Amino acid sequence: MSTPRQFEVCxxxxxxxxxxxxxxxxxxxxxxxxxxxxVPKFFTRHIRYVIHYIMFVKGNFMxxxxxxxxxxxxxxxxxxxxFATLWIVTRNPAGSMAAFAVLALSxxxxxxxRQPVSDERDREIDRKSMIAAMNLFWILLVIGAxxxxxALGWDTHVQVPVRAFSDVIWGGxxxxxTAKSTASIRMYRAR
Amino acid sequence: xxxxxxxxxNNIRRLRFDAGEMTQEQLGRLAGVKRHTIMAIEAGKYAPxxxxxxxxxxxxxxxxxxxxxxxxxxxxxx
Numbered sequence: 001m002s003t004p005r006q007f008e009v010c011x012x013x014x015x016x017x018x019x020x021x022x023x024x025x026x027x028x029x030x031x032x033x034x035x036x037x038x039v040p041k042f043f044t045r046h047i048r049y050v051i052h053y054i055m056f057v058k059g060n061f062m063x064x065x066x067x068x069x070x071x072x073x074x075x076x077x078x079x080x081x082x083f084a085t086l087w088i089v090t091r092n093p094a095g096s097m098a099a100f101a102v103l104a105l106s107x108x109x110x111x112x113x114r115q116p117v118s119d120e121r122d123r124e125i126d127r128k129s130m131i132a133a134m135n136l137f138w139i140l141l142v143i144g145a146x147x148x149x150x151a152l153g154w155d156t157h158v159q160v161p162v163r164a165f166s167d168v169i170w171g172g173x174x175x176x177x178t179a180k181s182t183a184s185i186r187m188y189r190a191r
Numbered sequence: 192x193x194x195x196x197x198x199x200x201n202n203i204r205r206l207r208f209d210a211g212e213m214t215q216e217q218l219g220r221l222a223g224v225k226r227h228t229i230m231a232i233e234a235g236k237y238a239p240x241x242x243x244x245x246x247x248x249x250x251x252x253x254x255x256x257x258x259x260x261x262x263x264x265x266x267x268x269x
Contacts, residue, residue, distance in 0.1 A: 063227040119224040121237055190236055 064116035065125070068109045069184035075106045076177040079170075094163050100170045106177060129183035136179045137172060196264025203233045206251045206258060221250035
């Protein structure tokens, strides 16, 4: 009478049981075999699915310039989120301006050794999205310039810190970056 | 800019099939554009320039109107 060997039990399934048993035996405790896991499995599975979908399914069919637009949108949103987080956490408005360093990442695609080749559709989308971004920027600029005069009075003297000017300049760049990338993505994905 | 109801249709998919199942990548290379642009033209999402339309037609060895069809969106009433 022979006793079943232990590895035969582990060999059933997709191999993840062996993987996690090795992880647990190493004492890392990343995924407990029993009890409630720290992060629900269905959640991690969905995150993995989304990452896989973006990188390997949509990524293969996505135009290089559409990827660049997604990157710029992410950078703009990231800068705003970092600014708000720093402001809330540190309570230091001047120090929060460090978050605008995130915007430097928008230049990252230009450092690629092999630049993607653009054709007439890319150039047209770039032109149209730039026009859309500049239109929005000018509307906001005029509203801001005229609105301040009407709200505060044209001859009123106000004192503002220097960082307010910097914030406005960075904010303007964020508006242009967001509007341009959003318009590009919209045109690339138009049906 | 196309007017109301006006649309430019195309036979690119059928012509690619007739040309020995030519891929979008191959057609793009012949016309000097990317595969994504051919995809967008084929799906009617993008109206190509006149120059690109001629290049695509030449890639199939056809006339422009064999590849692209202008649909005014209305039928003539007598």
